[in-house]
Amino acid sequence: MDDDLPRARGDAASLLGKELLDSYSQAELLDRIATLDAEIVRVKAQHAKAADHRKLADMLFKPQNLAPGGDG
Numbered sequence: 001m002d003d004d005l006p007r008a009r010g011d012a013a014s015l016l017g018k019e020l021l022d023s024y025s026q027a028e029l030l031d032r033i034a035t036l037d038a039e040i041v042r043v044k045a046q047h048a049k050a051a052d053h054r055k056l057a058d059m060l061f062k063p064q065n066l067a068p069g070g071d072g
Contacts, residue, residue, distance in 0.1 A: 016036075021029065 024032065
């Protein structure tokens with residue numbers, strides 16, 4: 001039911017972009033890269049799913065063009 005509530009302006013991704021990375025070791029940075037890469041894959045998959053859903057909805061609700069002179 002919270003889906004209709006507005007999203008907070010500072011989402012997790014934008015907060016990550018502001019975080020200072022100086023204190024991280026090289027290994028920690030590589031772990032972070034792997035985590036972010038996995039998140040990118042997950043978000044792209046969700047985007048593709050949403051795009052497919054939208055395409056189906058557009059096809060379903062698209063006004064039907066009637067042929068000239070047809071019943072209608």
